[in-house]
Amino acid sequence: MQIRKYENGDVPAILKAWDSATRLAHPFLEEDFLAQERRNIPELYLPNAETWVTEVDGEVVDFIALLGNE
Structure with a gap:
């Protein structure tokens, strides 16, 4: 498992x-x-x-997006 910053190519998985x-x-x-x-x-x-x-075996499986405190 790896946690990394979002990239534009992640949109479909997100x-x-x-x-x-x-x-x-x-x-x-x-x-x-x-x-x-x-x-x-x-x-x-x-x-x-x-x-x-969050990536598991190279596949994005989860995400978190923070807008200020939300």
Whole structure:
């Protein structure tokens, strides 16, 4: 396992991890909302956040993105 800073090429894996966790934790969210957030992650959140990913066997499996104190 390795923890490293996010790179632009990590976006597909980050979106996959986000989608899986979000659907599990928030099954009540509407598809329209999820689609908009999927666009917001690479366009709005990641460029403005301090983001780290976890790799296992060279594959990104998890991430954390911090916007200030959140």
